Amino acid sequence: MPMLEDEIRRLMADETAGLQAASDLAERVVRSSRVKRRRTWTAAVAASVAVVAATPVAYLTVGSVATTGAQVTASVAPEPPPIDDVPALPSDPPDFGDLGDGKEFGHVKVGYLPERLRWSHWSVDYGDTYSTSYDYKGDKDGFYCVQIYMYEEAAVQEVVDRIQGYRDEGDGEEVTIGDRTGYLVVQHVGEDGMKGTPTLFLRMGEKQWAEIMFSPTYAKEFSGPEAVTAELKKIAEGLTSTV
Amino acid sequence: MSGVEHDFSAFVAARATSLLRVAYLACGDQTEAEDVLQTALERTYRNWDRVHHETLEPYVRRVIVNAAISRARRRAILSIIPMHSPPERSAHATDTDLRHVLMEALRALPPRQRAVIVLRYWEDLSETQTAEVLGCAVGTVKSQASKAMAKLRSALGRETVEGVIRNAHA
Structure with a gap:
């Protein structure tokens, strides 16, 4: 073993020996995630209240005193809970429930899927990010073949940043899907033996992006990367926004 | 605490x-580093x-x-990272x-070369594993590692390193 490599290892070990992760790190991460979700939820409630408040609905209260929706709903918006008083999340993440054939969810319609794929009956719905997947069996616990992750409103920035990171690395390429733009890249998200996940990011609007992913295992069933890319582009072409 | 939280906390x-x-x-x-770790864990959660x-x-x-590489590259756009000059140090330099x-x-x-060094010599990943983490070819890992090691060798100075080792063994 060359001496320099050994010395670098030893110096790195000495340099990092005093580092210790904070004991409350997991708690902070969970809390931060809750707060972000809570903000999304509160923003969604505030938006819906604003819509209701703008509608001149008459409410009849006890004593038959009529008042307007604007007056009543002004107090409907819940106060954001104190940071240490956020209610516990349920064990299972929120989902869309029964989506039928799974070709319409959130604010998007799926116009094309590769042959034999069915909705997996799995979905998650965090408000401005949501997702569902498709596989052969329609089995919630099965492994996905194609997954579509949607990003809307503020969450769009996350995907824009990620694409910029790939651009900076010289990884992936810009693509055009009809009159829409996108980015094609093989991502590494630590699954399927780390073979990489062929992905197409599609800009569906200023505040809406789709991330279309092929499972690495499923991708092996195609003749090669070109065939996978062709399928990703077909799925992207078939995606329409319902915003 | 939910099952997910429990599993996540145990992992952390x-x-x-x-x-x-x-x-x-x-x-x-x-x-x-603390910021990058928390961001990575939030994404994982x-x-x-x-x-x-x-x-x-x-x-x-x-x-x-990848977050470290991305941040470093963005920082580099804003400010030019000064090139390090090889130090003039005696063989008695301390650890x-x-x-x-x-x-x-x-x-x-450069951030990618730094990542290669950390993954190869700190994490003890093979060239193939390093290539998988960075999403590049094995050949790229080899060339990046070679360039990085040449710079580290120049910066650390073989004589200095060997001098310290001699002192330690003396």
Whole structure:
């Protein structure tokens, strides 16, 4: 073993020996995630209240005193809970429930899927990010073949940043899907033996992006990367926004 | 506490310090390393249902390394990283001095070369595994490692390193 490599290892070990992760790190991460979700939820409630408040609905209260929706709903918006008083999340993440054939969810319609794929009956719905997947069996616990992750409103920035990171690395390429733009890249998200996940990011609007992913295992069933890319582009072409 | 929270907390308790060390070496700065680690863990927590648990740690490590590379590159756009000059040090340089020189030299490396060094010589990943983490060819890892080691060798100075080792053995 060359001496320099050994010395670098030893110096790195000495340099990092005093580092210790904070004991409350997991708690902070969970809390931060809750707060972000809570903000999304509160923003969604505030938006819906604003819509209701703008509608001149008459409410009849006890004593038959009529008042307007604007007056009543002004107090409907819940106060954001104190940071240490956020209610516990349920064990299972929120989902869309029964989506039928799974070709319409959130604010998007799926116009094309590769042959034999069915909705997996799995979905998650965090408000401005949501997702569902498709596989052969329609089995919630099965492994996905194609997954579509949607990003809307503020969450769009996350995907824009990620694409910029790939651009900076010289990884992936810009693509055009009809009159829409996108980015094609093989991502590494630590699954399927780390073979990489062929992905197409599609800009569906200023505040809406789709991330279309092929499972690495499923991708092996195609003749090669070109065939996978062709399928990703077909799925992207078939995606329409319902915003 | 939900099942997900419990599993996640157990993972963090077991691996966070090790991951923090990777983040520190990849970033070259403790505050930034802590920030990168927390961001990576938040992303992991959000994607908990998508990441296979047997590949959890490689996943987090990949997020950390790529985040460190991305941040360093963005920073480089805003300010030119000064090139490090090889130090003039005697053979009696202390370990603390050498660690300082090593960290300075690591910080001066292009981010991808720095990541290769951390993954190869700190995480003890093979060239193939390093290529998988960075999403590049094995040949790229070899060439990046070679260039990085040449710079570190120049910065640390073989004579200095060997001198310290001689002193330690004396």
